[in-house]
Amino acid sequence: METGNYVARLNEYAQKTRCGLVQYEELDPVGPDHDRIFTQRAVLNGKVYPDGVGRNKKEAKQNAAKNALERLMKNLSLTHETLHSGLLLCSPRVSPESLQSMEIDKTTIGRRRKASNSSKDQVLMCNSNVPFYRLNFCLNSSVNLDRFTSEYNPMECLGSGTFGCVYKARDKVLKRDFAVKIVRWEEKSLREVKTLSDLSHPNIIRYYTFWMEDSGYSPSHTSEMRSSEGLGESLKGSYLYIQMELCDTETLKKWIKQKNTRSPQDSNRQEESLNITQQIVTGVEYIHSMNEACKKASFPANILFGLDRKVKIGDFGLVTRDDDDDLRERTLFTGTPSYMAPEQIKRNYDRKVDIFPLGLMYFELLWKLSTGHKNLLLLFLQEQIIKSMLCEQPEDRPEASTLRAELEKWAQTMSTQKMLQANATN
Numbered sequence: 001m002e003t004g005n006y007v008a009r010l011n012e013y014a015q016k017t018r019c020g021l022v023q024y025e026e027l028d029p030v031g032p033d034h035d036r037i038f039t040q041r042a043v044l045n046g047k048v049y050p051d052g053v054g055r056n057k058k059e060a061k062q063n064a065a066k067n068a069l070e071r072l073m074k075n076l077s078l079t080h081e082t083l084h085s086g087l088l089l090c091s092p093r094v095s096p097e098s099l100q101s102m103e104i105d106k107t108t109i110g111r112r113r114k115a116s117n118s119s120k121d122q123v124l125m126c127n128s129n130v131p132f133y134r135l136n137f138c139l140n141s142s143v144n145l146d147r148f149t150s151e152y153n154p155m156e157c158l159g160s161g162t163f164g165c166v167y168k169a170r171d172k173v174l175k176r177d178f179a180v181k182i183v184r185w186e187e188k189s190l191r192e193v194k195t196l197s198d199l200s201h202p203n204i205i206r207y208y209t210f211w212m213e214d215s216g217y218s219p220s221h222t223s224e225m226r227s228s229e230g231l232g233e234s235l236k237g238s239y240l241y242i243q244m245e246l247c248d249t250e251t252l253k254k255w256i257k258q259k260n261t262r263s264p265q266d267s268n269r270q271e272e273s274l275n276i277t278q279q280i281v282t283g284v285e286y287i288h289s290m291n292e293a294c295k296k297a298s299f300p301a302n303i304l305f306g307l308d309r310k311v312k313i314g315d316f317g318l319v320t321r322d323d324d325d326d327l328r329e330r331t332l333f334t335g336t337p338s339y340m341a342p343e344q345i346k347r348n349y350d351r352k353v354d355i356f357p358l359g360l361m362y363f364e365l366l367w368k369l370s371t372g373h374k375n376l377l378l379l380f381l382q383e384q385i386i387k388s389m390l391c392e393q394p395e396d397r398p399e400a401s402t403l404r405a406e407l408e409k410w411a412q413t414m415s416t417q418k419m420l421q422a423n424a425t426n
């Protein structure tokens with residue numbers, strides 16, 4: 001893997017610009033034990049840079065440093081051509097500052113030139129030494145680069161939603177599979193992704209990185225992308241590509257469906273439902289602690305199972321900041337109506353808007369079992385929790401942290417109950 005020593009270059013940059021020491025935040029690895037993906041992010045001068053992923057800590061750190069360098073270049077208002085000349089990335093002697101005044105050699109090998117939509121000024125250049133496929137974040141200008149197909153081997157389409165398709169794709173360098181979501185570029189999708197990429201929690205799908213291309217990937221130009229609502233008319237325009245943690249394709253919605261087709265006497269259902277709800281509440285509590293609300297987080301279709309078998313909150317729909325009135329207005333009615341909290345149709349709502357759909361979901365997870373369940377007292381206790389979550393008035397609903405504590409107590413009660421039952425039958 002030809003990457004160059006980005007860590008050293010970032011240190012050099014920090015020294016020259018007197019930004020202080022570069023620090024690295026290590027995030028929790030994801031994936032099963034034999035196939036871990038490590039993530040680090042560089043912190044410089046109090047600013048956190050995009051995640052770098054790798055098969056080991058060292059590789060993740062190099063990629064984190066590279067992402068930071070690329071972001072710094074963007075901040076330095078470098079032209080697109082300069083970025084793609086790869087000078088910063090490839091030459092250890094060139095500092096980002098000096099790039100600003102550098103004459104770009106337009107005779108540099110153009111490994112690829114994209115005909116469509118390309119003005120002559122947007123010729124992509126790539127020095128033959130440049131890790132061409134590893135260029136990140138270019139959000140202010142349209143990117144004429146097939147980064148997706150250069151860096152990844154697209155595999156199957158995992159599914160499509162209102163705004164785009166999600167592909168399973170193998171990173172050619174890391175030899176790891178990721179999910180890459182491709183949506184038409186919009187200010188709001190960018191905002192969502194920026195927010196999500198700052199989050200790191202075992203119960204939230206990890207958003208690693210994102211970039212723009214000026215066309216949407218389509219394996220055959222007639223297949224999934226076109227049939228997906230919202231992408232139907234044309235694949236032209238700007239598209240946002242979001243590299244995410246790959247999950248199982250089974251969503252919680254499918255899980256509920258499967259459980260419902262089984263016998264209502266499925267004794268594990270209650271325990272599993274509690275465990276799933278605990279994990280989701282933990283994720284929601286974390287999101288709330290980051291001052292975000294996630295109106296779609298607790299809809300079963302947006303909850304997936306990670307390859308590490310942890311429950312993952314996936315698509316948040318549109319994340320809103322508690323204090324963002326403008327965003328709140330624009331994102332009104334974005335939730336799935338049947339799960340929406342009553343106040344969501346009004347202007348005034350806060351993070352309690354997430355507790356209501358959680359209550360509904362918890363109920364839905366349990367429901368079949370509850371119809372045939374004999375222990376009415378225990379059932380009643382659970383219903384009390386759900387009832388509090390479904391309160392009409394947001395202020396009467398519990399905070400996610402209170403809820404988590406309640407569920408923890410409930411899990412203990414349940415395991416004691418199980419033990420007593422086991423002892424009684426032995």
Ligand SMILES: Nc1ncnc2c1ncn2[C@@H]1O[C@H](COP(=O)(O)OP(=O)(O)OP(=O)(O)O)[C@@H](O)[C@H]1O
Pocket residue numbers: 158159160161162163164165166179181205244245246247248249251301302304314315
């Ligand atoms: N990280 C992932 N790993 C595996 N599969 C995924 C991942 N993200 C999404 N999917 C699959 O792709 C489907 C489409 O996801 P997407 O986020 O585009 O839409 P959605 O959330 O289902 O719908 P909408 O955007 O309309 O709310 C999901 O239903 C899921 O099956």
